[in-house]
Amino acid sequence: MIKKYKSSNCPLCGQQANYDFTGQDFMFDRSKLYRYSKCTRCEISFQDPIPNLKTINSYYPDTYENYNDAKTIKLSYLEKVRLHYHHGYKNIIKTNLLNSLISKFLLFDHTIINNHPQGKFLDIGCGNGSRMMKMKHLGWSVFGVELNSFAYKKCKKNKLNVQNTSLEKADFQNHLFDVIYMSHLIEHLHNPCEVIKICESLLKKGGKLYINTPNLKALGRLFFGKYWFANEVPRHLILYSYEGIKSLIKNTDFEITYSSFKTTPKIVLNSIDYFFNLKKPSKRNKLFRFFSKIYIFSAFVFNAGDESFYIIKKRKTRS
Numbered sequence: 001m002i003k004k005y006k007s008s009n010c011p012l013c014g015q016q017a018n019y020d021f022t023g024q025d026f027m028f029d030r031s032k033l034y035r036y037s038k039c040t041r042c043e044i045s046f047q048d049p050i051p052n053l054k055t056i057n058s059y060y061p062d063t064y065e066n067y068n069d070a071k072t073i074k075l076s077y078l079e080k081v082r083l084h085y086h087h088g089y090k091n092i093i094k095t096n097l098l099n100s101l102i103s104k105f106l107l108f109d110h111t112i113i114n115n116h117p118q119g120k121f122l123d124i125g126c127g128n129g130s131r132m133m134k135m136k137h138l139g140w141s142v143f144g145v146e147l148n149s150f151a152y153k154k155c156k157k158n159k160l161n162v163q164n165t166s167l168e169k170a171d172f173q174n175h176l177f178d179v180i181y182m183s184h185l186i187e188h189l190h191n192p193c194e195v196i197k198i199c200e201s202l203l204k205k206g207g208k209l210y211i212n213t214p215n216l217k218a219l220g221r222l223f224f225g226k227y228w229f230a231n232e233v234p235r236h237l238i239l240y241s242y243e244g245i246k247s248l249i250k251n252t253d254f255e256i257t258y259s260s261f262k263t264t265p266k267i268v269l270n271s272i273d274y275f276f277n278l279k280k281p282s283k284r285n286k287l288f289r290f291f292s293k294i295y296i297f298s299a300f301v302f303n304a305g306d307e308s309f310y311i312i313k314k315r316k317t318r319s
Contacts, residue, residue, distance in 0.1 A: 008048050010039035011238065012193065012247045020045045023226045023233035026274045028061060034234045044244035045216055047237045050190050059235045067151040070130040070158055073137040082106045088115030089138055110258050111309060113210070115139070119178040120201065124167050124195075125185040129155035132162075143177070145170050167198055174201045183212045187236040192248055200252045205316045209254065215261050216307040217239040219299045220271055229270035230306050232318045246309055261305035268292040268306075 007017040017037035024030045032199040037048040075083070080093040085103035093099060111119070113135070121135045126144035128151055136142045144162035146152045163170045168191075180199050186192055214230035215221075216239045221228045231239065233299050240248070242259060249256070265283070269292055272282040282288035301307045 007037040008050075010042055010044065011046055011050055012244070013039065015039055015041045017048065018048070021226045023231055025059075025233055026227075027064075027232075032234075034218070036233075036239075040243045042180070042244050042247035043216065043241040044247070045239040047234060050237060051234075055191070056190060056237070064235075065148065065151070067128045067148070067154050069154060070128045070133050073134050073207060075137075078102070078106065081086075083108065083112070083115075083138070087112050088116075107314075110260065110311065111210075113208075116178050122172070122177045122180045124180065124199075126155065126160075126162060127151050127164065129158055129160045130183065132160050133158060133185070136160075140179075143172070153303055161277045167195055172202055175204050177202050178204055178207050179210065180207070183210075184214075186211055186248075187213050187232075187238055187240065190237055192238060196208045196248055196252060196254070199256060200314060203314045205314055207314045208230055208257075209310075209312040209314070211245070211308075211310045211312065213240055213245075213308055213310075215304070216244060217304060218261070218263070218306040219295065219302060219304040220263065220267060220306045221293075222304075224271040224275055227271055227275040228306075229267045229274060242308070245308075245312075249312060254312045255315060256310055257313045258309075258311040260309045261299070261303055262307055262309070263296050263299045263305040265289070265292045265296065265308070265315055270294045 008014060010017050017039045020036045020038035022033050022035050024034070025032060030192055035048050036045050038045045075092070081099050081103050083089040084093045084095070085100065086106065086108045115138070119140045121140040121142045123142070123144045124130050126132055126146045129144060132142040132144050132155070140162065144155060144160060145167050146155060146164060147166055149164060153164055155162040180203055189195055203209065214236065218228070218230065220230065246256065269282045269288060272278070272288055276278055
């Protein structure tokens, strides 16, 4: 058992935190327990205490990620129509009446980065480089940072401009990028405030930071508690709500211009596996799959999906 002790201060605002939950590493080692505390001001939950880098590295066995080779970029017809008519990529498909009519039935997708002539794109934690390859295909100058050596080699195999280091040690000029992307990275960081400050310095005025991260206020977390798949104890060091992201960027020139919350069957079904300690995966059970569909609809209705997506813009002038 973990001994009771006073919670640490919030890593974002410094306010005294309170006990949240004690979790296990359901992926690799259930024998160890990890304590999490919550800040009522920032509305985040964090591993308490925040571990040092040596301890953090021990959370990631060699089997944690399976980085496959990035696939050749092949855009479907509808993707091309959407990119052309809604996101400014004019050279990707011809302009004609049929394409124009079809575009009327396709919605604008906030997760797609709009065209930016001679735009520079940075992917932090770029993995095998698949997102970089897509952005390069769309005409962007692409750059990446990836700490995992195996994933880095996958990127170099595709001749991508990637640095095998952390963002703090990467070598980039200030005000270089139009877009910076962090997909499911911020929750793994022990120093998110420092990383956000670096992103602020690397972005041009008016540049955008895209963030994907688990949603602390998800319906799934309410249902499953410590068994919620997206807790991913102990690798997720800090779990953020919308208010938590606002607190993270409080003392910067950043502002949230768009946010959305979604979920997937995987998160629901894996949470069920953890909750019931199932030997047979719930994805093979028709009843559980049906429940996942009801859950996904409910999460949509209440805007409480498991994954959050943010577009954060750097102001052109100081507020």
